[in-house]
Amino acid sequence: MTITDAGHVDSGDWLVGNPTSLQLASALWIGSVGLLILGLQPVLLGALYTEGHVTGDELALVATAEMIAIAIGSGVVAMLLPARNMRRKSAVLLVLLALANFWTAYAITPNSLIAARTLAGLAEGGLVAVATELIARSRRAERVGGYFVTLQTLAQCALALLLALYAVPAAGSSGGFVVLGIVCLISLVVARIVPDDYADLPK
Known part of the structure; x- marks a missing residue:
């Protein structure tokens, strides 16, 4: 196989564009950060309830608001915004999510918690779109999607274990959201590796 042939094999994995393995991994990680909360809600929201910050009904509203916001955020980034300047968008969304998590850590009323988690959900949905938009450009989307699910699940399990054993017992729900x-802030390093511009999908 010639060097030219090898290049054709690599690009054959993609409908458009040709991101490196490291760029793909970085985009999948950014999307996984957006979905970390799905595996952490039992720990973090459970701690909020145990500490008396919210009632059962208010807890349900907090969780529902965030889930709806994730769907809206993902749709806005995927359908309404062009897949350009993805590094900058990833960085902005990560900072926004970090601020929302810090806000949640120090929110003192149910309404402020709902507002903070709604903001977090919008940012999380945008981060998910960073991954799914790249997956959509792969000829093997089911395989790359499997990588995405595996990565996010492992990240959720590892962080949930860390929070349940150390952060929450030591600092309560606030400590969990701070972590x-x-x-999110540490992931800014990874955002610099994301492909900056995704090639346009064919009609």
Whole structure:
């Protein structure tokens, strides 16, 4: 196989564009950060309830607001915004999510918690779109999608274990959300590796 042939094999994995393995992994990680909360809600929201910050009904509203916001955020980024300047968009969304998590850590009323988690959900949905938009450009979307699910699940399990054993017992729900915010800020390093412009999908 010639060098030219090898290049054709690599690009054959993609409908458009040709991101490297590292760029793909970085985009999948950014999307996984947006879905970390799905595996952490039992720990973090459960701690909020145990500490008396919310009632059962208010807890349901907090969780529902965030889930709806994730769907809206993902749709806005995927359908209404062009897949350009993805590094900058990833960085902005990560900072926004970090701020929302820090806000949640110090929110003192149910309404402020709902507002903070709604903001977090919008940012999380946008981060998910960073991954799904790249997956949509793969000829093997089912395989790359499997990588995405595996990565996010492992990240959720590892962080949930860390929070349940250390952060929440030591600092309560506030400590858990602070840790989540710190993860977002650390992920800014990964955002610099995301492909900056995704090639346009064919009609």
